[in-house]
Amino acid sequence: MQGKHIIVGVTGGIAAYKTAILVRELVKRGAEVKVIMTEKAKEFITPLTLATLSRNPVLVDFFDPTDGRWNSHVSLGLWADAYIIAPATANTLAKMAHGMADNLLTTTYLSARCPIFAAPAMDLDMYAHVATQENLQTLRNRGVQLIEPASGFLASGLEGKGRMAEPEAIAEYVAAAMQGSAPLKGQTILITAGPTYEKIDPVRFISNRSSGKMGYAIANDLDYLRNDYERLGKSAESLKGERPHEKNSERV
Numbered sequence: 603m604q605g606k607h608i609i610v611g612v613t614g615g616i617a618a619y620k621t622a623i624l625v626r627e628l629v630k631r632g633a634e635v636k637v638i639m640t641e642k643a644k645e646f647i648t649p650l651t652l653a654t655l656s657r658n659p660v661l662v663d664f665f666d667p668t669d670g671r672w673n674s675h676v677s678l679g680l681w682a683d684a685y686i687i688a689p690a691t692a693n694t695l696a697k698m699a700h701g702m703a704d705n706l707l708t709t710t711y712l713s714a715r716c717p718i719f720a721a722p723a724m725d726l727d728m729y730a731h732v733a734t735q736e737n738l739q740t741l742r743n744r745g746v747q748l749i750e751p752a753s754g755f756l757a758s759g760l761e762g763k764g765r766m767a768e769p770e771a772i773a774e775y776v777a778a779a780m781q782g783s784a785p786l787k788g789q790t791i792l793i794t795a796g797p798t799y800e801k802i803d804p805v806r807f808i809s810n811r812s813s814g815k816m817g818y819a820i821a822n823d824l825d826y827l828r829n830d831y832e833r834l835g836k837s838a839e840s841l842k843g844e845r846p847h848e849k850n851s852e853r854v
Contacts, residue, residue: 603777604632606683609714611707612652614642616757617689617723617766622647624688624769625655631777636661636678638707640694664706673706679713684776687711688749689723689766692734698746699737717779721749721772726762749775793817 608628612621621637628635635656639649649660661673679685687694687707694708698720703709711718720741728734729751738748749772752765767775795817800808 603628603780606633606780607681608633608635608776609678609682609685609710610635610637610652610656611685611687611690611694611711612637612639612643612647613687613689613691613694613707614640614646615689615691615723615766616646618643618646620766620769621688622651622655624686624772625652627769627773628776629656631773634658636681638662638678638710640705640707661706664709675706675709675713678710679715682714682716684717684719684780685711685714686719686721686772686776688719688721688769688772690720692722692724692728692731692737695720695722695734695737695741699740718746719749719772719776719779720746721766722751722764723766724751724764725756725758726760726764729762729764747775747779793821795821 610621610625610628612618625635625637636658637649637652637656637660639652639660639662641662644662649662653660661678663673664675665672687698690698696702697704697708698711701712703712722729722738724734742748749767751763752767753761753763754765755761756764795812796814797809797812802808
């Protein structure tokens with residue numbers, strides 16, 4: 603990441619406190635970092651903190667109200683070698699999926715020509731909601747690289763999937779993607795999912811209650827290894843809605 607230009611977008615979620623660690627990690631790896639915050643993000647972490655760690659002024663508005671200086675989303679989009687949105691709230695992910703440009707962060711997203719990375723962070727029910735999952739799939743189909751949230755204790759007091767990935771893991775993921783160091787790059791992978799059937803005779807068979815979710819989880823997680831292509835063979839129609847990433851997968 604030495605010498606790379608990276609924009610970190612910060613949205614209004616409790617996980618924004620982790621973004622300070624992410625910025626520090628990117629700077630330690632030699633990247634030049636600029637931070638864009640939404641107004642709501644400032645309620646969770648101060649611009650001063652991120653400006654100090656990034657060694658650059660934090661951008662929030664389209665222009666600086668003190669002197670009228672324009673913060674051009676076009677110039678930012680051209681400057682960046684990578685754009686990381688962390689945390690990416692359900693609200694911002696929805697805006698990205700539907701092309702809304704009502705703040706500097708989303709406008710820069712639409713202008714960026716570089717790889718886009720997003721680390722979702724929200725409560726488990728928000729993450730599992732069909733609207734959020736459809737927005738995530740839309741973004742995957744458009745090439746946004748989603749860094750899957752972890753499962754664990756959430757700010758709401760509940761436990762489940764929705765915790766933003768750890769900052770070090772995000773930095774490592776982005777570094778690997780930018781260096782093209784995927785260990786399985788170029789490989790074609792066949793994954794089977796669902797129950798198997800072993801015939802005893804023309805009438806009877808032995809099977810199991812496998813849902814196939816593990817196979818689909820493996821197919822989705824292979825995105826972390828940056829494969830060019832995946833194929834998924836499914837032996838049962840028991841996984842409606844649990845589709846792997848359509849961009850890189852083919853049902854056979």
